[in-house]
Amino acid sequence: MNISALINDSNKTIYPPPSLSWLVWGLGAVFYCYGFFQRVAPAVISDHLMTDFNIGAASLGNLSAFYFYSYVAMQVPTGILADYWGPRKLLTSGALIAGAGSILFALAPTVLIANLGRFLIGASVAVAWVVLLKLSTHWFAPNRFAMVTGIALFCGVMGAVWAGVPLRMLVDMFSWRSVMTVSGAFTLAIAGAIWIVVRDDPSEKGFKSYAHIDHLKRFAGNKSIGEGLKEVLRHKNTFLLTLAPGGIVGPVLAFAGLWGVPFFTTHYHFSTSLSAALLSTLMVSWAVGGPVLGALSDRIQRRKPLYLFGNIIATVGWFLILFKPAHPLWLLIVLIIITGMASGGMIIGFAFAKESLPVNAAGAVSGVVNMGVMMGPMLLQPAMGWTLDLHWNGLIENGVRIYDLEAYRWAFGLMLGWTALSCILLAFTRETGCRQMPIT
Numbered sequence: 001m002n003i004s005a006l007i008n009d010s011n012k013t014i015y016p017p018p019s020l021s022w023l024v025w026g027l028g029a030v031f032y033c034y035g036f037f038q039r040v041a042p043a044v045i046s047d048h049l050m051t052d053f054n055i056g057a058a059s060l061g062n063l064s065a066f067y068f069y070s071y072v073a074m075q076v077p078t079g080i081l082a083d084y085w086g087p088r089k090l091l092t093s094g095a096l097i098a099g100a101g102s103i104l105f106a107l108a109p110t111v112l113i114a115n116l117g118r119f120l121i122g123a124s125v126a127v128a129w130v131v132l133l134k135l136s137t138h139w140f141a142p143n144r145f146a147m148v149t150g151i152a153l154f155c156g157v158m159g160a161v162w163a164g165v166p167l168r169m170l171v172d173m174f175s176w177r178s179v180m181t182v183s184g185a186f187t188l189a190i191a192g193a194i195w196i197v198v199r200d201d202p203s204e205k206g207f208k209s210y211a212h213i214d215h216l217k218r219f220a221g222n223k224s225i226g227e228g229l230k231e232v233l234r235h236k237n238t239f240l241l242t243l244a245p246g247g248i249v250g251p252v253l254a255f256a257g258l259w260g261v262p263f264f265t266t267h268y269h270f271s272t273s274l275s276a277a278l279l280s281t282l283m284v285s286w287a288v289g290g291p292v293l294g295a296l297s298d299r300i301q302r303r304k305p306l307y308l309f310g311n312i313i314a315t316v317g318w319f320l321i322l323f324k325p326a327h328p329l330w331l332l333i334v335l336i337i338i339t340g341m342a343s344g345g346m347i348i349g350f351a352f353a354k355e356s357l358p359v360n361a362a363g364a365v366s367g368v369v370n371m372g373v374m375m376g377p378m379l380l381q382p383a384m385g386w387t388l389d390l391h392w393n394g395l396i397e398n399g400v401r402i403y404d405l406e407a408y409r410w411a412f413g414l415m416l417g418w419t420a421l422s423c424i425l426l427a428f429t430r431e432t433g434c435r436q437m438p439i440t
Contacts, residue, residue, distance in 0.1 A: 016207040021139040025148070027194050028087065028132045029155040031095050034187055035125030036159035037167075038102065038118075039067060039377075040257035040283070044168045044276050045176045051399050053111040057392070061385025064258050066115045068378030070123035075371030078130045082367070086200040087131040094131075095191035097124035102184030106177045126374075129156075133350060133366045138201045138211045142436070146298045146351040150291025153347050157287030160256065164280035165273055232365045237356035240429045241349050242372030247422030248311055248346045250376020251318055251415040256282050258381050259388075259411065267405050268332075281333060282340045289344020294351070301434045303352040308426045310345025315419045317342060322412040346373070355432040376418065384411040 042049060042064040050060055081090055098121055105117025129152070136148045170179045202209045232238055255263075256279040264275035289310070297306050317339030320327075327335065353369045391407035 014207055015210065016139060016202040016205060020205065020207075021202075024198050025132065025135050025139055027190070027198055028091055028128060028135055029152055031091060031098075031125070031187070031190055031194065032128035032132055032152065032156045033159035033162075034098065034183070034190070035121075035128050036156040037163045037183070038098075038121050038125065038159075039163075039253060040160045040279075041163040041167060041180075043256060043258045043261050043279065044163060044272075045171055046258065046261060047272075047398075047400050048171065048176045049114075050401070053114065054399075055111055056401050057385040057388040057403065058382065059111065059385075061258065061382040063111060063115055063118060065378055065381045066118035067122035068374050068381070070119045071126040072371050072374045072378050074123050074126035075130070075367040075374070078127045078367050080367065082127075082130050082134045087134050088195070088198045088200055090127045090131050091198060092191050092195045094124040094127040095187050095194060099184045099187035099191065102180055102187060106180035106184060129370050130366045133354075135198075138209055141210055143298065145354070146294035146348065147291055149350050150294030150344070150347050153290035153344065154287040157283045157290075160283040161280045161287075164276040164283070168273060168276050232357060232368055235357055237429055237432075238353060238365060238368060240425050241353045241356070242369050244311075244422040244425040244429075245346045245349050245369065245373040246376030246379070247418035247420075247425075248314055248343050248376070249373045250380040251314075251419055252282065252286055252340070252343050253377035254380040254384060254415060255279070257377060259384055259408075262403070263408055266402060267408070278333070278336060282336045285337045285340025286344050289341030290347040291344075292341070293345045294347050297348045297351070298434065302431060303348050303355070303434065304426065304429055304431045307345050307348045307352065308423065310342040310348075311419065311423045311426060313342035314339050314345075315416065315423060318412075318416055318419060322416070323409060349373075351434075352429070352432060355434065355436050356430070358437050380414060380418070383414055387411040387414065 042060070046060060049055070049063065053059070053063075055063070078090070101117050101120030101124060103117075104120065105114055108114035108117055132152045133149065136145055136152070140148050167179065199205055201211065260279045260282075261272060261275045264270045264278060265272055268275075270278070293306050293310060297303055300306075317335055321332070321335050321339060350366060350369060353365050357365050387410050388403045388407050389401075391403070391410050392401060393404055393407075395402040395404075
């Protein structure tokens, strides 16, 4: 990123038009949307994956989690690169690798090659979220950050919705391999559009930047990568806000991204399409909850109360959904909507964390917190698969293992435990009052 050009931006007086800001930011959001699509797609095609690769729940959970292994590992370097290298290069290279990984996954002859494809997808789409936060800082006013972040989550979750009923319909019409191949080609096209349109800062288009000039001057060269990371990790809020979101995002993505469909089809006797629709409802509710709670947090000038309250409601909601599985359909839908919307409060954590540190650490702290977010599904998906296999009673239908309610309750206990822990962690955070910590 050309720091001197950004500093000279102070001579410009006109901010970019909203249409340009949304276009630049929107291409990054499309890529983030694709990452979410790939994140939860295994839930809808789990039966095909288990049959094609002849695997059980533990191996399936591991296959899905390969996405998260690389995703989590990339968060710290992504946050630092977002500050040093710039969004345009990161997004373009990420989209190129994601397209290649998707095609490799689609053509995989063995589960080992499929794991490699998922690994490449996770590593490449890992850049999208942090870069979106970086673009938001430069292309939008600071008082819109939490709202724009919430809209980013909404865009991402729309990818998860496409990975529900629409994906299942396409897979039934064609095949999961064909659909994944086409999705990979689409991502390669997105890479080209990003390179042509996206710029790191409005100054590169002749407009005034929303990024703080003092931040740019300080950032231009007085800290090494190691020093920047050390600064991020020494703050208590960073530690707490990194561990807490895994307990709210982990259950959402472990359930919607893998274990929800087999649970609903087995124990509610719903069709695969209805089960996928319920999971899409969960994801849409999560998407709506993000910008609503983010905007409300901006309005009341508080971060901690809404974040903590949302986690508590989500904990109760998961308990009722998973451990009282005899609800009529209408009540189940209501519980799913409430739990999803309450879970959207985790989006506040990014603004919360950004304000807890000097602004020159924005990219790094976003990467660290997002690493904590993805640790939830990364650990829960294989752990729940291992738990299901441990309590499997040996029943198989059409080559797919069937797990009884007791096995699911053991697995879901892991979800509920982490969600409750996240509430405790948030209780010890320090409120920022929506005020940015000054550079020291």
